[in-house]
Amino acid sequence: MDFDSILDQATLAETTVPLCLNGRLRAEYERLKTAIDERSAQAEAGGLPGDDRLASRGPTPDPDQPELDRLAEEMRRHTVEFTLRALPRPEWTKLFADHSPRTDRQTGKRDPRDGLGVNSTTFFPELVRASIVSPELSGNRWAKLYDRISDAQFDKLATAAWNLNRADDDIPFSLTSSPDRRNSDGS
Known part of the structure; x- marks a missing residue:
């Protein structure tokens, strides 16, 4: 592609930033996620001292996982994708x-x-x-x-x-990925 074609198609860089705009949901999610993570860590560590009930069973889903999933879905509905x-x-x-x-003003130094x-x-x-x-x-x-x-x-x-x-958002130049790369023998 020639320079003029590339220049005609030039655009400014863009990105997106998703933000959940419902802080109450975020707090509920974090509280519940912390509780689930603590129970999971405790189960991995062997549960309570002297409690071997978990030793014969495989991992079981946390009873609060459906509520966590529901909160995550509700947070997605309150999330806005900002395009910058x-x-x-x-x-x-x-x-x-x-x-x-x-x-x-007194010292003349930058804040x-x-x-x-x-x-x-x-x-x-x-x-x-x-x-x-x-x-x-x-x-x-x-x-x-x-x-x-x-x-x-x-x-x-x-x-x-x-x-x-x-x-810097340009594609990094790499000799190994360059299509014009020549072998050491010039071919």
């Missing part, structure tokens, strides 16, 4: 320039929270909002989402948006 797209270079450059890092070269408090909300292409988050929807997600969930979105724009 890298920003065009001019938009990225402007966003970066508009959010310069803070400096301490340690701004080690990436931007004001992390103002930059990342704008980056995330500008990067999300699906679902559409115009107007009130963005404010509502921003107010209802946890810091950890926001960090997943922010990390994905940052990586789309700053991480």
Whole structure:
């Protein structure tokens, strides 16, 4: 394929970030999963001291496993796949320039929270909002989402948006997989 054809088909990098937007379900799932894991570990360790009832039986499913499966399915129904797209270079450059890092007025040193070269408090909300292409988050929807997600969930979105724009996403070059690789004898 020639360069012009490749250039005509060029698109910005995209990724998806799934987030379960029902924190109550997540908490119930984690509580039940922990209880099941503890019982499983106890059974693998031989159960209670002096209790050999499990010695003659094979592994039995945990009685709470159907409830855990139900919670997982309900969580899937409350999970939204956010599609994020890298920003065009001019938009990225402007966003970066508009959010310069803070400096301490007395010492003139950069605020340690701004080690990436931007004001992390103002930059990342704008980056995330500008990067999300699906679902559409115009107007009130963005404010509502921003107010209802946890810091950890926001960090997943922010990390994905940052990586789309700053991480190397090209296919790594490898001599062993190159179709143009020549043998040592030149053939």
